[in-house]
Amino acid sequence: MLAHLEKYFRTERLPHIWCPGCANGIIVKSLVEAIDKAGLDQDKTVIVSGIGCSSRAPGYLNFNTLHTTHGRAIAFATGVKLANPELNVIVVTGDGDGTSIGGNHLIHGARRNIDLTVLLFNNSIYGMTGGQYSPMSPQGAKATTSPYGNIERPFDICNLVTASGASYVARGNSYHTSQLTNLIYQGLQNKGFSFIEAISTCPVYFGRKNKLGRPADMLKMQKEFCISKEAAEKMSAEEKAGKVITGVLHYAELPEYTEQYQKIVDKCQRR
Amino acid sequence: MTVTDIKAKLMQGNQACAEGAIYAGINFYAGYPITPSTEIAEVLAERMPEEGGKFIQMEDEIASMAAIVGASLTGAKTMTATSGPGFSLKQENFGYGIVAETPCVVVNVQRLGPSTGGPTAPAQGDMMQARWGTHGDHPVIALCPSTVQECFDLTVKAFNLAEEFRTPVLLLLDEVIGHMRERVFVPQPGELEVVDRIKPEAGTQNYLAYQPVDSTLVPPMASFGDGYRFHVTGLLHDETGFPTNNSEVMGSLIERLHQKIERGREKIVIVEEIDIDDADVVIIAYGCVARSAQKAQKMARKKGQKVGILRLITVWPFPEEEVLRVAEKAKALIVPEMNRGQIKDVVQSAVVGKAEVYGIGNVDGEMVSPCQILAKIEEVL
Numbered sequence: 001m002l003a004h005l006e007k008y009f010r011t012e013r014l015p016h017i018w019c020p021g022c023a024n025g026i027i028v029k030s031l032v033e034a035i036d037k038a039g040l041d042q043d044k045t046v047i048v049s050g051i052g053c054s055s056r057a058p059g060y061l062n063f064n065t066l067h068t069t070h071g072r073a074i075a076f077a078t079g080v081k082l083a084n085p086e087l088n089v090i091v092v093t094g095d096g097d098g099t100s101i102g103g104n105h106l107i108h109g110a111r112r113n114i115d116l117t118v119l120l121f122n123n124s125i126y127g128m129t130g131g132q133y134s135p136m137s138p139q140g141a142k143a144t145t146s147p148y149g150n151i152e153r154p155f156d157i158c159n160l161v162t163a164s165g166a167s168y169v170a171r172g173n174s175y176h177t178s179q180l181t182n183l184i185y186q187g188l189q190n191k192g193f194s195f196i197e198a199i200s201t202c203p204v205y206f207g208r209k210n211k212l213g214r215p216a217d218m219l220k221m222q223k224e225f226c227i228s229k230e231a232a233e234k235m236s237a238e239e240k241a242g243k244v245i246t247g248v249l250h251y252a253e254l255p256e257y258t259e260q261y262q263k264i265v266d267k268c269q270r271r
Numbered sequence: 272m273t274v275t276d277i278k279a280k281l282m283q284g285n286q287a288c289a290e291g292a293i294y295a296g297i298n299f300y301a302g303y304p305i306t307p308s309t310e311i312a313e314v315l316a317e318r319m320p321e322e323g324g325k326f327i328q329m330e331d332e333i334a335s336m337a338a339i340v341g342a343s344l345t346g347a348k349t350m351t352a353t354s355g356p357g358f359s360l361k362q363e364n365f366g367y368g369i370v371a372e373t374p375c376v377v378v379n380v381q382r383l384g385p386s387t388g389g390p391t392a393p394a395q396g397d398m399m400q401a402r403w404g405t406h407g408d409h410p411v412i413a414l415c416p417s418t419v420q421e422c423f424d425l426t427v428k429a430f431n432l433a434e435e436f437r438t439p440v441l442l443l444l445d446e447v448i449g450h451m452r453e454r455v456f457v458p459q460p461g462e463l464e465v466v467d468r469i470k471p472e473a474g475t476q477n478y479l480a481y482q483p484v485d486s487t488l489v490p491p492m493a494s495f496g497d498g499y500r501f502h503v504t505g506l507l508h509d510e511t512g513f514p515t516n517n518s519e520v521m522g523s524l525i526e527r528l529h530q531k532i533e534r535g536r537e538k539i540v541i542v543e544e545i546d547i548d549d550a551d552v553v554i555i556a557y558g559c560v561a562r563s564a565q566k567a568q569k570m571a572r573k574k575g576q577k578v579g580i581l582r583l584i585t586v587w588p589f590p591e592e593e594v595l596r597v598a599e600k601a602k603a604l605i606v607p608e609m610n611r612g613q614i615k616d617v618v619q620s621a622v623v624g625k626a627e628v629y630g631i632g633n634v635d636g637e638m639v640s641p642c643q644i645l646a647k648i649e650e651v652l
């Protein structure tokens with residue numbers, strides 16, 4: 001482990017529970033790098049998660065950590081942030097946790113533009129329960145509950161969160177790690193609801209079911225199908241077909257929820 | 272205290288509950304509108320910022336319950352209020368609050384169920400849901416006011432118990448109590464006890480968030496931001512707060528959660544006894560129905576019938592000893608309630624055959640009337 005990052009880990013909790021080859025660890029490293037770059041005070045930072053493989057990340061991180069119920073991390077985090085706006089609040093969630101059972105909390109968090117940084121690990125599957133399809137599984141994908149191929153269409157979750165009112169929305173992946181670190185860093189800097197979709201891998205379930213090869217092959221695929229927003233702008237529609245666009249997809253300066261509420265408190269107390 | 276110090280106000284039960292929360296020092300409220308509890312949210316939406324606290328209307332009851340647990344972990348005193356359908360939605364995160372040992376108050380202003388049921392009709396149909404609504408073995412504290420004054424006082428008590436025992440506490444109102452207006456004497460600051468959670472002693476090294484330090488078995492509770500960087504999870508955990516699969520450790524956590532409530536029984540269990548010493552018949556009642564019971568008891572006494580009342584102010588943990596003591600002297604117990612005998616069955620198992628137990632169970636949204644109780648007294652005497 002890089003020496004400057006060691007202080008962010010509860011090294012006594014390692015090794016982690018993730019399978020060999022899982023990309024979750026890569027994304028956690030980007031998160032920690034971004035936290036380091038942003039210079040967040042560990043004592044004043046809370047990392048909240050739901051339930052799933054990805055949601056186990058906070059247990060290994062040396063902060064105030066809150067591992068909640070399935071899908072509800074943003075709702076718990078809203079309570080933490082509004083009760084004490086001085087705390088930096090980061091949410092770690094999975095595609096099932098954040099877009100299925102927790103989808104309602106995600107859009108309402110975005111709508112409020114409450115100052116949370118939400119990092120969604122998208123491995124296109126329910127990893128922890130053994131490989132069922134999620135609202136982010138591509139059409140046609142095989143999963144234990146879509147043995148004949150998935151007939152549902154996946155969310156474009158970044159579009160959904162943008163439309164819901166978030167002030168910062170970005171997408172990265174576990175291959176282009178310095179880009180991902182930077183996207184998370186910018187999310188941490190934004191005072192408002194920041195959402196970063198991090199495309200991850202689940203070689204054990206999604207990879208195996210869909211014959212995607214070894215863990216390293218899955219990472220290399222991300223290199224192929226992910227293109228930056230800047231590159232995409234120079235490409236034709238044909239060239240863009242089947243590609244996933246990464247980078248900062250949306251940014252808007254918007255009033256932040258806890259600051260708005262504080263104004264009400266100040267006004268009431270002056271009366 | 273002089274007469275001018277006494278602040279008597281005409282209040283609705285729900286309003287008294289909201290004001291009681293403010294007296295207790297609430298810092299954070301999250302809720303979702305539902306009849307007949309909505310006034311609690313409406314009063315607090317206005318009052319919280321005046322008191323420097325925070326109010327938020329969440330997207331649903333699941334989120335409201337989550338938000339109050341999250342807020343409590345930062346050191347805030349927190350509350351949510353709801354009714355039947357919303358109470359069902361809160362159950363998973365209510366259980367989380369128990370396992371994560373997070374103080375908070377959950378108000379359920381009961382209405383007729385199941386399902387959407389009768390939104391404006393009173394009931395006491397959630398007594399067992401209050402006890403067992405969330406999955407798994409867990410202890411529960413639930414208080415049940417019978418007057419608007421008690422809505423105020425027991426809300427303060429509920430906050431106190433939540434803080435002292437590091438656990439969510441239920442306040443079970445019903446539509447009658449929630450919407451009724453009565454005179455409330457608002458206590459002066461300091462008049463009622465207000466309890467704050469025990470924090471780790473200053474300078475504590477190696478703080479363990481789930482390690483009790485004394486015989487109360489209630490671990491001191493730090494707040495997020497205090498510098499202890501502890502971990503909170505709904506998974507069964509050891510005293511460090513980190514999850515474990517060790518059966519001994521998992522079992523002893525469940526055991527301790529029960530034991531800490533068991534050891535606090537004297538502070539938690541409250542009943543009111545009226546004329547029970549010579550009573551042949553004792554009415555065991557709670558919530559709005561206790562009011563009809565009081566009327567019926569007075570009328571029966573006037574007729575020369577030896578009738579008393581045991582009013583359950585705390586319903587969970589169940590006042591088994593108090594009920595048994597009454598059963599040892601009385602011939603018959605009558606349990607009138609607005610459900611099909613949820614508490615009657617518990618009374619029955621508590622008295623182990625020492626007295627006959629009779630129920631009255633209204634499930635049509637009509638109050639149990641004094642006449643119904645009087646008729647039952649005639650029947651059993």
Ligand SMILES: Cc1ncc(C[n+]2csc(CCOP(=O)(O)OP(=O)(O)O)c2C)c(N)n1
Binds near residue numbers: 094095121126128202
């Ligand atoms: C209320 C509830 N329903 C279902 C589950 C079972 N469950 C645990 S994790 C999970 C899916 C997690 O998937 P995702 O969020 O994509 O995370 P991953 O494991 O893939 O990282 C489910 C359905 C649960 N714990 N709680």
Ligand code: SF4
Binds near residue numbers: 017018023053
């Ligand atoms: S099941 Fe999949 S997502 Fe979960 S740890 Fe294993 S590889 Fe990673």
